[in-house]
Amino acid sequence: MVTLLVIYRKNEIPDYYLGAIKEYSKRLKRYCNLILQEVENQSDVLPLVSSCYTFRVYAKGKALDSVSFSEKIQELTLNGHSKIAFVVNMKVDTDDTLSLTTLDMSDDLSVVCMLEQIYRAFRIWYGEPYHK
Structure with missing residues (x-):
């Protein structure tokens, strides 16, 4: 089973987002090992992603539709990438952008939307x- 790591800047997450994060985390358990990781600084990211295929998720990243994103996750997994990381809104060197x-x-x-897109991809x- 693939491990997905979603990394984001540490802050107080409002309850209305926490509910959605918990719901998508629960739904994703049947498809992957999901790890949500808060970090204090961008420098904390590199040790976490050193063994992962890593996406930087930000507004100027590569746009994919849902089917293409699903196919990308499948391709990575089938080509031996057992760990995939998504770094949300931080400037770090990565394998790909989204x-x-x-x-x-x-x-x-962004974290809620990323989880929803990962769920949709699976x-x-x-x-x-899954509704369109």
């Missing part, structure tokens, strides 16, 4: 229904 939107959004909302991968 954009959730061209609009700026808070780190908290549903597509496994041929399970």
Whole structure:
């Protein structure tokens, strides 16, 4: 089972985002080992991702539709990448980039959206229904 690591800047996450984060974390348990990691500084990221295929998630990253994102996760997994990391809104060197939107959004909302997109990707991968 693939391990997915979502890394984001440490801050107080509002309850309304926490509820969504908990819900998607629960849903993702059947598809992957999910690790949510808060970090104090960008310098804390590198040791966490040294053995991962890593995406920098930010507004100027590469835009993928849901099917293409699902295919990318499948491709990485099938090519031996057992750990994939998503670094949200931080300037770090990564293997690839990803954009959730061209609009700026808070780190908290970006984490929720990233989890939703990961969940959607697995549903597509496994041929399970998911609204469009």
